[in-house]
Amino acid sequence: MKNNKKRVGIILAGGQGSRLFPITLSTCKQLLPIYNKPLIYYPLSVLLLAGIREILIISTRRDLPRFKYLFGDGSQLGLDIKYKIQPSPGGLAQAFILGEEFIANRPSAMILGDNLFYSSGLSNTLSEANEGAKGATIFGYAVNRELAMQYGMIALDPQGNITGIEEKPENPSSNIAVTGLYFYDNSVCKMAKTLKPSKRGEIEISDLNSLYLKKGNLDVVLLNRGCTWLDTGSPNQLMQAANFVQTIEERTGFKVACIEEICYDKGWITKNQLAKLANRVNNSDYGTYLQSILRN
Secondary structure, eight states: OOOOOOOOOEOOOOOOOGGEEEEEEEEGGGGGGTTTTTTTTHHHHHHHHTTEEEEEEEOTTOOOOOOHHHHSSSSSGTTTTEEEOOSOOOOOGGGHHHTTHHTOOOEEEEEETOOOOOOOOHHHHHHHHHHOOOOOEEEEEEOOOOHHHSSEEEEEEEOOOOOOOOOEEEEEEESSEEEEEEOOTTTTHHHHHHHHHHHHSOHHHHHHHHHHHTTTOOOEEEEEEEEEEEEEEHHHHHHHHHHHHHHHHHHHOOOOTTTTHHHHHSSOOHHHHHHHHHHHHHTTTHHHHHHHHHHH
């Protein structure tokens, strides 16, 4: 039976970004530029494409005011954006404990604030996941062996069924990595609170997903070769992401992760509201692009 409550979204944008020091000594990773927009635009756009309008941004006490300055309450985009302080890094699954009041017994989705997804069919894939009726859905992406040791990997049996999740394995049983995007039913907060911290003192997302797997309620969506998934935790990865976005935008003429365009296309804001957003950035190429949407 389908849960009729609308799904809400969480962007986990905490951490120190220590692998990016000294870049992140004065600002947080999720506000660094990826070509022509802040990094957080990319995960935010994923939630929007899934049809999610109520969003909680979780970040540090130092950085949360910067996100508030950028987005406010989200009403100018037809969204409802709220904020929560993460007192200290406690693992990805901690987001569902911190966000329990916001989630309020509704299905939810979480995306990591440094993840970028791009695909022509991404909106349909996300919408299908959003309409999912039960349990949890994770998204798998094929990576090479060197990268496999950096991520949680999906263990598969010979028939291709998921048998477990291996956290940064030296000898992974598959080449399918777990991306930083997760969809859960309304029991996720209750389940997250049953988890014990790992050896590194964090509440692990892999442990949460393993609980769903044990109950037979974990689905895996394999992103195909036409989809690009990038994370941006290192200087090289930041550069790769920026180059990728630049190439796509210059070749196609369309903006990647243009949140104003997505909200306008979904009917969440009017033409007049889009015009105000365009005027806010009218001296930039981004503003020119928004003006072109108004004309066309």
